[in-house]
Amino acid sequence: GMPVEQNPPALSLYEGADSGLRCNFSTTMKSVQWFQQNHRGRLITLFYLAQGTKENGRLKSTFNSKERYSTLHIKDAQLEDSGTYFCAAEEAGGSGNKLIFGTGTLLSVKP
Amino acid sequence: EAAVTQSPRNKVAVTGGKVTLSCNQTNNHNNMYWYRQDTGHGLRLIHYSYGAGSTEKGDIPDGYKASRPSQENFSLILELATPSQTSVYFCASGVDWGDGAEQFFGPGTRLTVL
Numbered sequence A: 001g002m003p004v005e006q007n008p009p010a011l012s013l014y015e016g017a018d019s020g021l022r023c024n025f026s027t028t029m030k031s032v033q034w035f036q037q038n039h040r041g042r043l044i045t046l047f048y049l050a051q052g053t054k055e056n057g058r059l060k061s062t063f064n065s066k067e068r069y070s071t072l073h074i075k076d077a078q079l080e081d082s083g084t085y086f087c088a089a090e091e092a093g094g095s096g097n098k099l100i101f102g103t104g105t106l107l108s109v110k111p
Numbered sequence B: 001e002a003a004v005t006q007s008p009r010n011k012v013a014v015t016g017g018k019v020t021l022s023c024n025q026t027n028n029h030n031n032m033y034w035y036r037q038d039t040g041h042g043l044r045l046i047h048y049s050y051g052a053g054s055t056e057k058g059d060i061p062d063g064y065k066a067s068r069p070s071q072e073n074f075s076l077i078l079e080l081a082t083p084s085q086t087s088v089y090f091c092a093s094g095v096d097w098g099d100g101a102e103q104f105f106g107p108g109t110r111l112t113v114l
Helices: none
Strands: A004-007 A010-014 A019-025 A029-037 A043-049 A052-056 A059-064 A069-074 A083-091 A099-101 A105-110 B004-007 B010-013 B019-025 B031-038 B042-049 B065-067 B073-078 B087-096 B101-105 B109-113
Touching: A004 A083, A010 A019, A019 A083, A029 A059, A029 A069, A029 B101, A043 A052, A043 A059, A043 A069, A043 B101, A069 A083, A083 B042, A099 B042, B004 B087, B010 B019, B019 B031, B019 B087, B019 B109, B031 B073, B031 B101, B042 B065, B042 B073, B073 B087
Parallel strands: A010 A105, B010 B109
Antiparallel strands: A004 A019, A019 A069, A029 A043, A029 A083, A052 A059, A059 A069, A083 A099, A083 A105, B004 B019, B019 B073, B031 B042, B031 B087, B065 B073, B087 B101, B087 B109
16 A cells, blocks of 8 residues: 555644644654645745644644554644645654655635 | 756657756755656666765666766766657655665656657
8 A cells, every 4th residue: 555645635624623633654763744835835834843733823733653654733723724734754764764645635724 | 055956957869869867956965866767657766876986776777777976966868769668757866874774855857858
């Protein structure tokens, strides 16, 4: 299977709702980054994690290398949260500090 | 402010022509990367570099060359552009924190090959 599986492929939320995105890894990953791609196409880094949980405002991310997954939780969704969210992970034992990207979750926040 | 910049931001090329995409970083990172993004594929790695003078093949290198003349600059070269290379190209610089690697992305270049 794909080294990085990202779910769901698409998600629709109303303003104020909470939800979560998930990436499952087929192999052990060393670290993970979460990105938001906005309407202009720019990739904005949300989190870098080598372990554990980080929070930033309404966003929270967890990375569990042993159980091979990472999650991104969005609380109190706002219109500006709309966009495509990608996780990207570095394989443990890999070379070149390369990232493997998931195929993204297209998030639409509605008023 | 440290940043990764790309030029041009948009490019239209003809089939068979030569295209050079440029990337500059002021992060002083050793590693640099070129990706392409196509619908349904996320970002895929084309070439990367460990430092000035070094280039390595990524996952989809066919049809592309890379050049790293300095720490700051990393170019992607399409010697004979084809319509299948129409895509959005992203450059990134990367740092190894020891417990993992983090990459910082440029704004992207939209390339259309007619």
